[in-house]
Amino acid sequence: MALLGRTANGLFWMFRYIERAENTARLLDAGQRISLTNLSSEPDEWQSVLVSAGVEAAYNAKYDTHDPETVVDFMLRDRDNPSSVRASLETARTNGRMVRTALTREVWEALNESWLVVQRRLSSPVTARELPAVIDLVKRQGALIRGAFQTTMLRNEIFDFCNLGAFIERADNTARILDVKYWLLLPEHSQVGSALDDFQWRSILRSVSAHRSYAWEYDGQYSAVNIIDFLMLNRRMPRSLGYCYTVIEESLKYLGRNYEIRHTCFETATALNERLSGSSVRQIIDGGLHEFLEVFIRDNNRLAQEIGQNYRFYPGA
Amino acid sequence: MKPFDEMLISDKEVRDPYARFNEWFREQDGEALGEKAGEAEAFFRRTGITFNVYGQEEAAERLIPFDLVPRIMAKAEWDSLAEGIEQRVIALNAFLDDLYHDQEIIKAGIVPERLISGNEAFLPQMRGFRPPGGVYTHIIGTDIVRCGENEFYVLEDNARTPSGVSYMIENRETMMQMFPELFSQNRVRPVETYPHHLRRSLAAVAPPACEGTPTIAVLTPGIYNSAFFEHAFLADQMGVELIEGSDVAEIDGRIQMRTTEGYKPIDVIYRRVDDDFLDPKVFNPASMLGIPGIMEVYKNGGITIANAPGTGIADDKAIYSYMPEIVEFYTGEKAKLQNVPTWRCAEEDSLKYVLEHLEELVVKEVHGSGGYGMLVGPTSTREEREMFAEKLKKRPTNYIAQPTLALSTVPILVDGGLAPRHVDLRPFVLVSDKVRIIPGGLTRVALKEGSLVVNSSQGGGTKDTWVLRD
Numbered sequence A: 001m002a003l004l005g006r007t008a009n010g011l012f013w014m015f016r017y018i019e020r021a022e023n024t025a026r027l028l029d030a031g032q033r034i035s036l037t038n039l040s041s042e043p044d045e046w047q048s049v050l051v052s053a054g055v056e057a058a059y060n061a062k063y064d065t066h067d068p069e070t071v072v073d074f075m076l077r078d079r080d081n082p083s084s085v086r087a088s089l090e091t092a093r094t095n096g097r098m099v100r101t102a103l104t105r106e107v108w109e110a111l112n113e114s115w116l117v118v119q120r121r122l123s124s125p126v127t128a129r130e131l132p133a134v135i136d137l138v139k140r141q142g143a144l145i146r147g148a149f150q151t152t153m154l155r156n157e158i159f160d161f162c163n164l165g166a167f168i169e170r171a172d173n174t175a176r177i178l179d180v181k182y183w184l185l186l187p188e189h190s191q192v193g194s195a196l197d198d199f200q201w202r203s204i205l206r207s208v209s210a211h212r213s214y215a216w217e218y219d220g221q222y223s224a225v226n227i228i229d230f231l232m233l234n235r236r237m238p239r240s241l242g243y244c245y246t247v248i249e250e251s252l253k254y255l256g257r258n259y260e261i262r263h264t265c266f267e268t269a270t271a272l273n274e275r276l277s278g279s280s281v282r283q284i285i286d287g288g289l290h291e292f293l294e295v296f297i298r299d300n301n302r303l304a305q306e307i308g309q310n311y312r313f314y315p316g317a
Numbered sequence B: 001m002k003p004f005d006e007m008l009i010s011d012k013e014v015r016d017p018y019a020r021f022n023e024w025f026r027e028q029d030g031e032a033l034g035e036k037a038g039e040a041e042a043f044f045r046r047t048g049i050t051f052n053v054y055g056q057e058e059a060a061e062r063l064i065p066f067d068l069v070p071r072i073m074a075k076a077e078w079d080s081l082a083e084g085i086e087q088r089v090i091a092l093n094a095f096l097d098d099l100y101h102d103q104e105i106i107k108a109g110i111v112p113e114r115l116i117s118g119n120e121a122f123l124p125q126m127r128g129f130r131p132p133g134g135v136y137t138h139i140i141g142t143d144i145v146r147c148g149e150n151e152f153y154v155l156e157d158n159a160r161t162p163s164g165v166s167y168m169i170e171n172r173e174t175m176m177q178m179f180p181e182l183f184s185q186n187r188v189r190p191v192e193t194y195p196h197h198l199r200r201s202l203a204a205v206a207p208p209a210c211e212g213t214p215t216i217a218v219l220t221p222g223i224y225n226s227a228f229f230e231h232a233f234l235a236d237q238m239g240v241e242l243i244e245g246s247d248v249a250e251i252d253g254r255i256q257m258r259t260t261e262g263y264k265p266i267d268v269i270y271r272r273v274d275d276d277f278l279d280p281k282v283f284n285p286a287s288m289l290g291i292p293g294i295m296e297v298y299k300n301g302g303i304t305i306a307n308a309p310g311t312g313i314a315d316d317k318a319i320y321s322y323m324p325e326i327v328e329f330y331t332g333e334k335a336k337l338q339n340v341p342t343w344r345c346a347e348e349d350s351l352k353y354v355l356e357h358l359e360e361l362v363v364k365e366v367h368g369s370g371g372y373g374m375l376v377g378p379t380s381t382r383e384e385r386e387m388f389a390e391k392l393k394k395r396p397t398n399y400i401a402q403p404t405l406a407l408s409t410v411p412i413l414v415d416g417g418l419a420p421r422h423v424d425l426r427p428f429v430l431v432s433d434k435v436r437i438i439p440g441g442l443t444r445v446a447l448k449e450g451s452l453v454v455n456s457s458q459g460g461g462t463k464d465t466w467v468l469r470d
Helices: A004-039 A040-053 A054-061 A068-076 A085-098 A104-120 A131-152 A156-185 A193-206 A212-218 A224-232 A241-259 A266-276 A281-287 A290-312 B014-025 B028-049 B075-099 B163-177 B180-185 B192-202 B226-237 B293-297 B313-314 B322-330 B348-356 B382-394
Strands: B066-073 B139-141 B143-148 B151-156 B215-221 B239-243 B247-253 B254-259 B262-263 B269-273 B302-308 B361-365 B399-402 B410-416 B417-426 B428-432 B435-437 B443-444 B460-467
Touching: A004 A040, A004 A085, A004 A104, A004 A131, A004 A156, A004 A193, A040 A054, A040 A068, A040 A104, A040 A156, A040 B247, A054 A068, A054 B143, A054 B417, A068 A085, A085 A266, A104 A131, A104 B028, A131 B382, A131 B443, A156 A193, A156 A224, A156 A241, A156 A290, A193 A212, A193 A224, A212 A224, A224 A241, A224 A266, A224 A281, A241 A266, A241 A290, A266 A290, A281 B443, B014 B066, B014 B180, B014 B435, B028 B066, B028 B163, B028 B361, B028 B410, B066 B075, B066 B143, B066 B163, B075 B151, B075 B313, B075 B322, B075 B428, B075 B435, B139 B361, B163 B192, B163 B443, B163 B460, B192 B226, B192 B269, B192 B428, B215 B226, B226 B239, B247 B293, B254 B293, B348 B399, B410 B443, B410 B460
Parallel strands: B066 B460, B215 B239, B215 B269, B269 B302
Antiparallel strands: B139 B428, B143 B151, B143 B417, B247 B254, B254 B262, B361 B399, B410 B417, B417 B443, B428 B435, B443 B460
16 A cells, blocks of 8 residues: 555654653653752753753743753643653644554554643643653653554554654754763763762763663763763664664665665665764764764754655655 | 333333343443443543544544443344435435436426525536446435334435544444443444445446556545544545545646655545535635545546535435435335425425424524524524524525424433433445445434434434344
8 A cells, every 4th residue: 555645754753753752751850860969050951951952942032041840841841842742742643643544553542642641741830749750651651652563563664654753853862962961971071980970971871761771781881982882883772873773774775675766865874874883982082072963963854854855745745 | 292212111111122231231230330431431532532623722622422321223123224225325316416417307396496506515517427336425324313113204314424434333342342241142233344345335436547456545624624533534444545635636637646656546535525625626716625626537537536526415404305205206116214394494385384383393504514503492492583583584595494303212321320312313324336334323312311402512422323133
């Protein structure tokens, strides 16, 4: 059966927003933990949450302080913030409704129920004390959707477009977190070995749900080089840029085989992936981590647009 | 007089079709059943079986209340009903074909010309065109009310875009999940085959341009339409595409959809977009929901549109009053299903009668639907009647009137047990290479005590509807 361009677009964005909702929740989790240590100056931390999520400008247009309650509310409940948990899930669900015919009943119901449950929980402001439970709820709902997706969806082009959305979003998220924290990670900028550092580094890992797995991979040694390697190049780490691009390239390869046509987006993805496999972490740091990430984020977005054009997501294509 | 109750003959005695259900029901714990009702609601919410209400942001998606007590019909009751429906839908299609061709029925003096030519639902663009298979109305929902053991009336024919079939199927699904034992105790005919039959019906009327297996699509106005759930549901269950106007374009004389691999032709379109919005080149030029050029492609045999444009003329309420004559004219037999006696206010004597008996009558707008714009005499106030009388005198041709029917009741579950509520029935009929009637339908129930209005927009609910095998 043919797949409508609009449907492919809906699937892609449905999964981008499911991923984003969870990422926002995780950023808040990390922010909350750092602020509890009382070691850092709080407003800075909350500001870095906003910057990582790419919504600082929208926030500043509305508020002039970075007090925790306001930031948390903006990131959790504000409908004007398209990356807030509430708005993200709403967008994911609207897209899901639109492409319902392409989803299994299990996936649709998991998404719809997540939306219902989270929507209800976020109908009134969340206090600091309630925040951990709310973050858990969002993460758990995301896991339910992904579980239904992995176990019930046919491995066809629908599956591929969903994965493309999820992993392009995830790569963007991880790159942003790294970029915001790069000054903390690079030794010359930070107070190596201090208590502050350990907490900060752990918080970075926590924001990608990887503080335990990092310990397994690198024997528990917090070092900037290792963390950068872990989040960028380690293909065993499911949120690393390398892993995301393994899935993206694979999905595009399946699409190419399925449709018997290789579009330009395939070359773009391969080139990006080679950039990740062709460099060592040392080379990246020496060449400038921030510059590398900036280019990566831009090219990652460009790839998303190219996929949309190649597969006729929009009218007139 | 107490209306006919389809379940209870007296407090102690139930009618035959309900015998087994009643035994089961008597063994149930009232509180547990109440909990089940809550479960059903949660199930509907999770599934997303909602309808959109315009102009209400927060509560934009509502559930239609579902009642657990099924409406049960015996085999013999259903069989005679189905026979009458089949005769009626065959006549409706013959009538439409005649109206858009030779208009024999007007020449014979049976249906007055003025009801056709001046009617907005009659589309001159369809004159002289015969759709593939000669079928005009492919999907029909015949609204039926019951007033006694053997007394059934057709209330409306719904020959343009009947909705509600998804509720018929989901209500059954819910009942089977909650009370599987009921379906081993009772031999209930399945309704879940509807999408399969729909797909076969649509495929059977593919246009001349179709090569190989027909490509079918459901055309929806989009996610903000009140029946979007149903559109998605049907496309999903049939395994066909769900499209919006922006997904398709007229290319090389075909209607083609934009897929991830380029444009692909569609052969049959089940459209849930009204005539007026279907083709901005021919009808409403401001329509953003339709497909520019589809009418021309249609007429050149490039696509089949179901239901055909212009079928609305057959469910106009003024035409309705002529249905017994229409059935007889085309089938050569007396109509097996009765019409509700109808006064056409356009006729002077009738208008006089209606104005004198407003208190007993239901007065409806000829083109209205959804239970709006009508007067229910017996429950109206004097003031409402006076206001309505003015409207009637001003535009008598806009109205028909019918006696207030003592609609049958079926019990619903309430806190204290069972309580009778008025119901109607909408069976779904598919017309194509043959007529397919799905045994069952959508039973709508007025949840308010004594109310006769079953529309979901006005506080109505639904029930699972069983047709027994024996």
